[in-house]
Amino acid sequence: MKFKFNRKFFSALIGLACLASSPISSADANNLKVTDTDPNPWYYLSSFNTNEVFRIDQNTGESLGVLDVQVPGPFASFVTPSGVNFFVAAGSTGEVYRFDAETGEFKDIFITAGSGGLLTPTAPILTPDEKYLFVGDLNLNGYLRYDGHTGEYIDIFADASTKPISGPFMPVFSPFPEMKGKILIASGFTNSIQIYDIESGDYEGNFVEPGSGGLVTPVGLVFGPDGNLYTTSSGTRSVKRYDGRTGAFIDDFVPVGSGGILEPRALEFGGRNSDLHVVSSGTDEVLRFDRLTGDFAGVSASGADLGFRSPRGLMFSSRPFTFAEASPSVLTPKRSNERHGNRKKFTPIDVSFFSVPNVDDSYIFELVSIDVDDPTRNVRKDVKKAKYGTDDRNFSIRNRNNSGRDRVYTITYRVWKEGEASVLATTTVTVPSS
Numbered sequence: 001m002k003f004k005f006n007r008k009f010f011s012a013l014i015g016l017a018c019l020a021s022s023p024i025s026s027a028d029a030n031n032l033k034v035t036d037t038d039p040n041p042w043y044y045l046s047s048f049n050t051n052e053v054f055r056i057d058q059n060t061g062e063s064l065g066v067l068d069v070q071v072p073g074p075f076a077s078f079v080t081p082s083g084v085n086f087f088v089a090a091g092s093t094g095e096v097y098r099f100d101a102e103t104g105e106f107k108d109i110f111i112t113a114g115s116g117g118l119l120t121p122t123a124p125i126l127t128p129d130e131k132y133l134f135v136g137d138l139n140l141n142g143y144l145r146y147d148g149h150t151g152e153y154i155d156i157f158a159d160a161s162t163k164p165i166s167g168p169f170m171p172v173f174s175p176f177p178e179m180k181g182k183i184l185i186a187s188g189f190t191n192s193i194q195i196y197d198i199e200s201g202d203y204e205g206n207f208v209e210p211g212s213g214g215l216v217t218p219v220g221l222v223f224g225p226d227g228n229l230y231t232t233s234s235g236t237r238s239v240k241r242y243d244g245r246t247g248a249f250i251d252d253f254v255p256v257g258s259g260g261i262l263e264p265r266a267l268e269f270g271g272r273n274s275d276l277h278v279v280s281s282g283t284d285e286v287l288r289f290d291r292l293t294g295d296f297a298g299v300s301a302s303g304a305d306l307g308f309r310s311p312r313g314l315m316f317s318s319r320p321f322t323f324a325e326a327s328p329s330v331l332t333p334k335r336s337n338e339r340h341g342n343r344k345k346f347t348p349i350d351v352s353f354f355s356v357p358n359v360d361d362s363y364i365f366e367l368v369s370i371d372v373d374d375p376t377r378n379v380r381k382d383v384k385k386a387k388y389g390t391d392d393r394n395f396s397i398r399n400r401n402n403s404g405r406d407r408v409y410t411i412t413y414r415v416w417k418e419g420e421a422s423v424l425a426t427t428t429v430t431v432p433s434s
Helices: 007-021 026-031
Strands: 042-047 052-057 063-066 074-079 085-090 095-100 106-111 121-126 132-137 142-147 153-159 168-172 182-187 192-197 203-208 218-223 229-233 238-242 249-254 264-269 276-280 285-289 296-302 311-316 322-327 346-355 364-372 394-398 407-416 423-431
Touching (some): 042 085, 052 074, 052 296, 085 132, 085 311, 132 168, 142 168, 182 218, 192 218, 203 229, 229 264, 229 276, 238 264, 264 311, 285 311, 322 407
Parallel strands (some): 074 121, 074 311, 218 264
Antiparallel strands (some): 042 311, 052 063, 074 085, 095 106, 132 142, 142 153, 182 192, 192 203, 229 238, 238 249, 276 285, 285 296, 364 407, 407 423
């Protein structure tokens, strides 16, 4: 099914969903902001073997359709820091397609076939200041640099003839100030992650040394909520974690084969609870892992159900840069036949935020919604004193649950800064069955 997106209609649906699933008084509803700058709850998934880019609901894993324009051999993709553009590398034709990041509408072919010698692009990424667009190319065995505004070819940024790069997969920028002006690139065939100066192109050594912690063929790169660097180790069917400042190996965050992972590619934090989502290309799945423990949390999306084949790139339309944490996150259930006052039926919840170091006091936090995975429950009766549309981090959730299954409440905040696109940060509270 081809998907044509109507942004105003979808924003209205978001607002109705929040109102329907949340205990909002009329005053609270007036304060709830559902605006045209709201992030959209999906992620883009490149289906390499079907030449399609899917839009998948980040919470349910259901397909919202595919982009109207097919991309030949879609590889990695990238949503710009401003949230305006969405780039997809066409691995089969040597092009980079540009879409509207908020609507999914096709804009143009930003980099035309063969520009600068581009033949088999892997991953596009725009610098934080949007000055340059870097694109990896397996044929070149390196990275090309283009003008970030026009797509005009500038130069060969790095290739195997002059630099130790081999297997140019995903790049990433560090959030730490000491790494400003640097780009990290997964050099898959040297089993390392390398550092380059953005302006000069100078190779400045390995951030992660070859084979560190058993690393074999790193593909995806992302900085996590703890400020550390995560990479898919495709050759070992795992996700490895490294110190975000030093590159020292920490652990196998996702152990070998966890959740059936096979040929892991791109990875991103996002969606419900801002968990880690990993593309398992060998099983045609997107797998979800707990963002704090790395425990397997289920299949986010399945190609057997949705029709994608040999997935490569994954990119959330709104990537979290801050993470919410509820305390307690697991409540002590009370038996339904216990005699106690109404106050003891509810447990106070405190929500705190933590992030990689790029959020300051100018950011605004707003409680958007609290919903529950049990359709028989009325959230209006299960949550007390939640003030929607405000920076409310303290409320209470019912701790009685005799349903026979765990009950999960998802708490969602909107975080933004004046003049910038907003993002969502979520956390969960689980009430075990008594």
